[in-house]
Amino acid sequence: MEHLGLKFRMAVVGAILFAFYAVVAAIAYAMGVPLVLVLLGSVALVGVQYKIGKWSALRSIGAEEMPEDGRWTDVHRRVEALADEMGIEKPRLMVADMGVPNAFAVGRKGAATVVVSNELARTLNDDELEGVLAHELAHVKNRDVVTMVIGQGIASIVGIAAQWLVLLSGDNDIADFFLSMIVGSVVQFIVMLFVLAISRYREYVADADAKQYIGSGEPLARALEKIQRGNESPSASGSATRQRGGRGRGQRSRGGQSDGVNEQVGALCIFDDDERSLVTKLVATHPPVEKRIARLRE
Amino acid sequence: MEPRTALAVVLGTLLGLCCLARPAVALRLSVVGVPVPDRHGPDGDGGVSTRMRWLVRVVGAACLLVSGYLLAA
Numbered sequence: 001m002e003h004l005g006l007k008f009r010m011a012v013v014g015a016i017l018f019a020f021y022a023v024v025a026a027i028a029y030a031m032g033v034p035l036v037l038v039l040l041g042s043v044a045l046v047g048v049q050y051k052i053g054k055w056s057a058l059r060s061i062g063a064e065e066m067p068e069d070g071r072w073t074d075v076h077r078r079v080e081a082l083a084d085e086m087g088i089e090k091p092r093l094m095v096a097d098m099g100v101p102n103a104f105a106v107g108r109k110g111a112a113t114v115v116v117s118n119e120l121a122r123t124l125n126d127d128e129l130e131g132v133l134a135h136e137l138a139h140v141k142n143r144d145v146v147t148m149v150i151g152q153g154i155a156s157i158v159g160i161a162a163q164w165l166v167l168l169s170g171d172n173d174i175a176d177f178f179l180s181m182i183v184g185s186v187v188q189f190i191v192m193l194f195v196l197a198i199s200r201y202r203e204y205v206a207d208a209d210a211k212q213y214i215g216s217g218e219p220l221a222r223a224l225e226k227i228q229r230g231n232e233s234p235s236a237s238g239s240a241t242r243q244r245g246g247r248g249r250g251q252r253s254r255g256g257q258s259d260g261v262n263e264q265v266g267a268l269c270i271f272d273d274d275e276r277s278l279v280t281k282l283v284a285t286h287p288p289v290e291k292r293i294a295r296l297r298e
Numbered sequence: 299m300e301p302r303t304a305l306a307v308v309l310g311t312l313l314g315l316c317c318l319a320r321p322a323v324a325l326r327l328s329v330v331g332v333p334v335p336d337r338h339g340p341d342g343d344g345g346v347s348t349r350m351r352w353l354v355r356v357v358g359a360a361c362l363l364v365s366g367y368l369l370a371a
Contacts, residue, residue: 179306
């Protein structure tokens with residue numbers, strides 16, 4: 001079986017997440033809320049989060065349709081071949097000026113969009129770019145986007161439930177109201193730790209799948225090294241964007257990250273200015289790049 | 299002081315300090331803090347914008363203020 005260890009860890013964390021949800025559903029049922037209503041409400045919440053997430057991801061960076069001609073022809077061709085090999089529909093391809101070399105996938109299998117930054121296309125050679133695209137397509141194939149949205153939906157539901165439990169069991173004074181907000185947030189934080197752990201496992205799996213489909217881990221490993229360097233000096237990428245006539249919204253300096261597109265793009269960067277402390281590792285959405293590169297080269 | 303009020307003060311203070319000291323961590327752990335839950339990139343979504351950090355710090359300061367008010371009341 002593929003990725004046995006990762007799947008086992010995923011199963012354990014997934015079971016814990018489900019247990020959180022089951023407890024909330026049981027409490028709601030005990031309080032007289034029909035289970036059907038609980039399930040419908042949960043599905044509606046996850047659906048709204050999914051739609052808003054996809055819309056805001058594309059809008060925040062001003063993603064545009066990737067032309068099928070010129071420099072992007074080869075990208076379309078490679079994505080089509082990879083998608084065919086993975087047994088998924090070719091996703092919609094878009095480009096954006098993100099200020100840093102990056103790419104991401106949004107949407108579900110069959111209605112996915114992969115966004116590639118202009119900076120990434122300039123930074124990587126064809127093979128490395130194919131490695132990154134294979135990684136993104138693996139996310140689509142493995143339904144990672146939907147998995148994450150469901151995880152966040154559970155965190156929201158458990159947090160809201162905890163908030164209402166505290167509120168309904170109190171005297172409705174300011175202390176109870178405040179306590180309910182705090183407890184709701186803290187409970188949601190705890191559930192999110194498990195969701196982020198799942199996210200990190202999914203990255204390893206996507207890397208392994210990309211390695212399998214392109215026949216080698218080396219191109220993606222090299223791509224990650226270049227992306228890492230690109231993120232360490234994003235201003236260089238930003239200035240390259242400006243020199244090459246990047247769109248106006250991307251032309252602000254990233255140094256201050258005060259407003260405009262670059263602020264939104266900041267959410268894409270791998271490196272926080274926090275150090276890689278235990279806390280930072282626990283809340284990371286991705287494993288350390290060094291570990292990913294080492295696994296890709298194993 | 300009632301136990302629930304004391305709990306509100308303690309938890310509110312802790313959350314407020316967390317938001318002030320590590321806004322990126324607090325933001326990442328909140329559902330709204332991962333504005334794009336499906337934003338998986340090959341290199342992650344570790345960064346948090348300066349504006350969002352300051353917003354979280356304001357929330358943290360508000361938590362400390364309310365905790366202080368409850369303690370004083």
